[in-house]
Amino acid sequence: MPTLLRTFDVVGSGLSAQRTRMNVAAMNIANKNTTRTEEGGPYRRRDVVLQSVEIDGPTFANALDRHIDGDLSEEQGSWGVAVDEIAVSDDDPILVYDPGHPDADETGHVATPNVSSIKEMVNMMGAARAYEAGTTVLSTLSEMAEQAMRIGK
Amino acid sequence: MSIRAINLEQVLPQAVPQEPKTQGTGFGEALARSMQGVEQVAQNADQATEAMVSGQTDIHEAMIAMEKADLVIKMGTTVRNKLLDAYRQLSQVS
Numbered sequence: 001m002p003t004l005l006r007t008f009d010v011v012g013s014g015l016s017a018q019r020t021r022m023n024v025a026a027m028n029i030a031n032k033n034t035t036r037t038e039e040g041g042p043y044r045r046r047d048v049v050l051q052s053v054e055i056d057g058p059t060f061a062n063a064l065d066r067h068i069d070g071d072l073s074e075e076q077g078s079w080g081v082a083v084d085e086i087a088v089s090d091d092d093p094i095l096v097y098d099p100g101h102p103d104a105d106e107t108g109h110v111a112t113p114n115v116s117s118i119k120e121m122v123n124m125m126g127a128a129r130a131y132e133a134g135t136t137v138l139s140t141l142s143e144m145a146e147q148a149m150r151i152g153k
Numbered sequence: 154m155s156i157r158a159i160n161l162e163q164v165l166p167q168a169v170p171q172e173p174k175t176q177g178t179g180f181g182e183a184l185a186r187s188m189q190g191v192e193q194v195a196q197n198a199d200q201a202t203e204a205m206v207s208g209q210t211d212i213h214e215a216m217i218a219m220e221k222a223d224l225v226i227k228m229g230t231t232v233r234n235k236l237l238d239a240y241r242q243l244s245q246v247s
Contacts, residue, residue, distance in 0.1 A: 012213065
């Protein structure tokens, strides 16, 4: 059942991508008030950039395999998703007037992370819903396979 | 097919001569063939679960590997049942 198992891999790549989105949202929320980082200055918001990747598609080995078997048709690859990069936001830090803060500058302003709790919550919910959709695909997929095995019974 | 590195032992003539492959389509052989893939997938599920428990992969990856193993094993038993049915039917011919 190669094609069925491949669909499992496609869905799995989507689930992994949503887990990464969730992780990055958690990172942003956790660092909402972080004013010190290794690279200096306040924490900067991270964004996940996704890219579609071929999963076990027309790679050279597969093409060779099929040509040896005499199948000369062009195969359409299965496109999964992968995290291309975790981009660091260039937005300016939010300046908050707090002269008592140890990291306040001479005008009494503190540079705080450019993280918006509301946006991060929306990202988080989006990731959770997309993950849920993926798991629904998975259970439907197994149902289909089991239905197929009942053919003739 | 995956492309493997060439192993000298396999290429050189002094390598162990391959056993002639039987062209048989006996019931036993058909059964054994259908079980080969099952074993591989079950092993993958084992590895994925270990990797998950040791914190290397996510839960869903282990679950997907187990689901795949479940389906392939079910398919294996379905094939086995069909073969046994066919065998029984034939053994009643007399």
